Amino acid sequence: MAAVVIGGVGVDAARHVRTGAQWPLAALPLLFAGHTLVEAFVWWGLRGDVSGRVQTVATVLYLIFAFLVLPVYVPVTVLVLEHVPRHRPIEIITLVAGVICAAGLAVALISKPFTARPEGHHIVYHVHLHAGPVIIALYLVSTCGALIVSGRRFLRWFGVFNLAAVALLAWVATEAVTSLWCAWAAVTSMAVAAYLRSAGPADVDYAPQS
Template sequence: MCFSAEMDLAAGLVVTGIGVDTLRQVRTRDQLALGLLPLVFGAHQLVETWVWWNLEGHVSTPAADLAAWTYVAIALVVVPALVPYAFLRLGTTNRPVLDRLFLASGLAAAGAGLFAIGFEPVGRHIDGHHIAYHPGVAWSGVVLAAYVLATCGPSLFARSPELRWFGIGNLLVVSLLAWLQQNAVISLWCVWAASTSVLINLALRSGRASVRRARAPRARQSAPPA
């Protein structure tokens, strides 16, 4: 959601550019999943451009059906699984049980999301300044809670202040959107997450994105002399 196809396209190009640069900051395999997030968010916005164009009468329905399905699949299936997995690889919480809880919540939300959208065209319409999507099965409060836990929880425990702000901002925004209008969460929250991709970029640039990397020097210092 960027209020129009033109703004979606512009935002998508900018965030995709940030995503490409973020991948260049990846130094270890553990950082790769986190480094992919801005690129996923950028592509997400670009895909929605096709949905806007269809609703405005500029693009054929079959192409828009695929774009809408892809957009919702990224939001409901890819994001809730990828975000906790990325933070699990980084070891941000120092609590393996908590890491696995976030990932389990994400996989549960992703499974529910895939079941909701199925493989049929996703209903959508322009609702004010955003696109409202209508998956085949309505989300329950439990699934939404699992989604929020998976996508916002891991970063709240991150060592990097940039990643903590990423989590705090996303938690506040998704909670507000869910309270205001649940069918707007898919479109509205994802553009916010895309705009905060710069925080992931800064975290990787600063070298504070990985707890495991930060512990290595202390481990070497505590080793007995040869």
């Protein structure tokens, strides 16, 4: 049900795209809708409603999007939208951080077993990380920092709220951050749709420099 609602939000966001540069941002709600649907199959597998093989595939797909796609996709989205040349160097740094982070997480997924288990109303994903604190820091730099350093007001606030959300979730349920934060990010898809519907390409604080 949640995936259907988020997918509807994604369709609305896509309908209000005004420039080609907005497409990566507009696609986020649709990507989160797919991500939410994939986690539904993880839930069903844990409950025994689908086969163990289906659950395993769903878990792999869920972690690939959360760990490998998002750390790269978010900085690329910001770079595509950015019109302020002086912001680009630091945004490129966040992209490099995302690529390094995704590479480290890919190694973790390939080299060690990973698990998913239900805990209350969320799923705990356990992955054996090499240099865990470094990977986590790179993940935050790429997924939240890239937004915070943007020249666009909406993206900066989007990054601040996402960073606050992940900090709160880590405090409440450290092991469940992967599942809960992705659920939060899906909810914020409504903010993306609202931004594209109202502000459009004009939401930038600084004039481009030649």
